[in-house]
Amino acid sequence: MTRVSSGTAGRRLLDDGRRARAMSWVMAVMLFLTVLAAALGLGTISAAAGLDRQLAGRLTVQLLDADDAAVARLVDRLRASPGVSAAAAVPREEMAELLRPWLGDAGLDADLPMPVMIDVDLASGSDAVASDVTSRIRSLAPAARVDRNARWLAPVRSFIVSLAWLAGGIVLLMALATSAIVLLAARAGLDTHRDTIDVLHMLGSTDVQVSRLFQRRIALDTLIGGAIGTVFALATVALIGSRVATLDSALVGGFGLDVGDWTILAALPIAFALLATLAARIAVVGALRRVL
Amino acid sequence: MGLTGAGMANIVQFENVGLRYGTGPETLSDVSFTLATGAFYFLTGASGAGKTSLLKLLYLAQRPTRGIIRLFGEDAVTLPRARLPGFRRRIGVVFQDFRLIPHLSAADNIALPLRVSGVSEDDAEAPVREMLAWVGLSDRANAKPPTLSGGEQQRIAIARAVIGRPEMLVADEPTGNVDPDMAERLLHLFESLNRLGTTVVVATHDFQLLNRISNAHMMRIEGGRLSDPTGSLRHPPPSP
Numbered sequence: 001m002t003r004v005s006s007g008t009a010g011r012r013l014l015d016d017g018r019r020a021r022a023m024s025w026v027m028a029v030m031l032f033l034t035v036l037a038a039a040l041g042l043g044t045i046s047a048a049a050g051l052d053r054q055l056a057g058r059l060t061v062q063l064l065d066a067d068d069a070a071v072a073r074l075v076d077r078l079r080a081s082p083g084v085s086a087a088a089a090v091p092r093e094e095m096a097e098l099l100r101p102w103l104g105d106a107g108l109d110a111d112l113p114m115p116v117m118i119d120v121d122l123a124s125g126s127d128a129v130a131s132d133v134t135s136r137i138r139s140l141a142p143a144a145r146v147d148r149n150a151r152w153l154a155p156v157r158s159f160i161v162s163l164a165w166l167a168g169g170i171v172l173l174m175a176l177a178t179s180a181i182v183l184l185a186a187r188a189g190l191d192t193h194r195d196t197i198d199v200l201h202m203l204g205s206t207d208v209q210v211s212r213l214f215q216r217r218i219a220l221d222t223l224i225g226g227a228i229g230t231v232f233a234l235a236t237v238a239l240i241g242s243r244v245a246t247l248d249s250a251l252v253g254g255f256g257l258d259v260g261d262w263t264i265l266a267a268l269p270i271a272f273a274l275l276a277t278l279a280a281r282i283a284v285v286g287a288l289r290r291v292l
Numbered sequence: 293m294g295l296t297g298a299g300m301a302n303i304v305q306f307e308n309v310g311l312r313y314g315t316g317p318e319t320l321s322d323v324s325f326t327l328a329t330g331a332f333y334f335l336t337g338a339s340g341a342g343k344t345s346l347l348k349l350l351y352l353a354q355r356p357t358r359g360i361i362r363l364f365g366e367d368a369v370t371l372p373r374a375r376l377p378g379f380r381r382r383i384g385v386v387f388q389d390f391r392l393i394p395h396l397s398a399a400d401n402i403a404l405p406l407r408v409s410g411v412s413e414d415d416a417e418a419p420v421r422e423m424l425a426w427v428g429l430s431d432r433a434n435a436k437p438p439t440l441s442g443g444e445q446q447r448i449a450i451a452r453a454v455i456g457r458p459e460m461l462v463a464d465e466p467t468g469n470v471d472p473d474m475a476e477r478l479l480h481l482f483e484s485l486n487r488l489g490t491t492v493v494v495a496t497h498d499f500q501l502l503n504r505i506s507n508a509h510m511m512r513i514e515g516g517r518l519s520d521p522t523g524s525l526r527h528p529p530p531s532p
Contacts, residue, residue: 015395204381
């Protein structure tokens with residue numbers, strides 16, 4: 001038997017297709033910008049973590065006048081020291097390569113006096129460990145110059161962390177702006193559908209039932225628009241990522257996203273749909289409480 | 293004062309009720325009456341006399357400015373807002389302007405009270421078909437209200453009002469847009485509902501209708517005051 005009443009009637013009680021499409025496009029733009037900002041934030045967090053992991057927990061020891069045996073002895077004693085996870089002298093060929101931009105092939109000349117560099121990886125990046133190991137190096141080789149990489153990396157790290165905070169702030173602002181848009185849309189919807197809502201109230205609808213109509217519509221608009229905006233944003237992020245990879249820069253290359261980051265970005269439309277649902281409920285129930 | 297007979301409970305009780313919109317003059321003043329459960333009432337009066345305002349108080353679309361209203365044995369004036377939906381589901385309303393939802397089909401409009409009450413689609417199907425047949429519009433189930441005539445819209449509005457088997461039906465000028473034959477048919481629909489135990493209140497200024505229902509009571513409102521609060525008047529008055 002053909003049904004006389006439609007099961008979708010509840011979903012169609014608010015009939016405003018054009019308004020819904022406009023809302024979806026607004027949400028697409030909001031999510032596009034939000035995902036880009038979030039990607040920047042996650043990328044900078046990743047870069048900061050990479051800096052901490054790779055450089056901040058490292059010391060460079062410079063010996064101006066030392067023979068190979070003395071260097072090997074120092075390296076062995078450093079490896080055996082507490083707080084040191086690895087120690088290795090930088091090979092002369094590698095040093096020459098680093099100096100090639102300034103000295104050219106002259107850097108390969110065996111007679112050219114060149115300081116010896118020892119990379120020391122610390123077990124942790126804490127100040128206490130770095131200080132202990134530095135003291136030990138000075139006791140073993142008083143003429144050694146010890147550079148803690150974290151010191152010259154501090155401004156870079158600070159800049160990267162600032163970028164992360166900025167991105168987080170932008171995401172927060174976008175969430176607030178989305179909530180404000182939903183509040184305005186819900187209030188406009190209440191005005192548009194005043195007659196329908198009055199009828200529903202007179203038939204015994206509760207505020208929560210009426211609110212659900214708006215919640216469902218706004219959540220759907222946010223989800224559809226958000227998904228479109230997110231797809232474009234993720235494609236943009238992937239494109240930028242591929243360009244960054246071609247730069248072959250250790251510093252910029254740290255701005256990578258792992259699987260967890262991509263998952264967070266892909267989940268943003270769902271998070272915003274939930275936020276929009278909550279905002280719609282607050283707006284509608286709040287407004288309905290003012291009428292009988 | 294009142295119509296309550298022995299053993300008959302009052303479904304509605306008004307005591308010195310007044311209603312004022314904003315800072316204007318009182319639309320209703322010192323209205324006192326009782327409605328007996330299961331009885332049939334006509335509310336008459338000229339346009340602007342206060343019929344619709346009185347009905348709004350009955351179906352809880354307005355709270356009075358003063359006075360006492362008891363509905364289903366409870367104080368309706370101080371009733372918490374959260375309890376209004378439960379009370380409204382016990383009252384069927386036929387609005388003067390129908391208030392059908394234009395983008396829903398006739399069947400979906402009729403089904404609305406059931407959906408509001410949480411009745412499933414499967415369980416709503418049979419009552420909706422029954423109501424469509426009851427008002428003679430089975431063949432117009434999928435028509436949208438703008439494509440229906442005034443009389444058809446009115447019948448859909450009546451079907452929507454009674455599908456939830458309300459304890460009280462309030463109808464504001466339900467025969468205002470139909471020809472005399474249809475008016476009589478609609479009135480018989482109300483009468484058959486009344487026989488099932490529903491208290492019916494019909495506001496009308498159509499004096500031809502008033503004596504069509506046996507045992508119906510008549511209340512007349514003039515200038516916001518009930519001139520016949522006992523509802524014992526007949527039109528024309530019964531012969532001695």
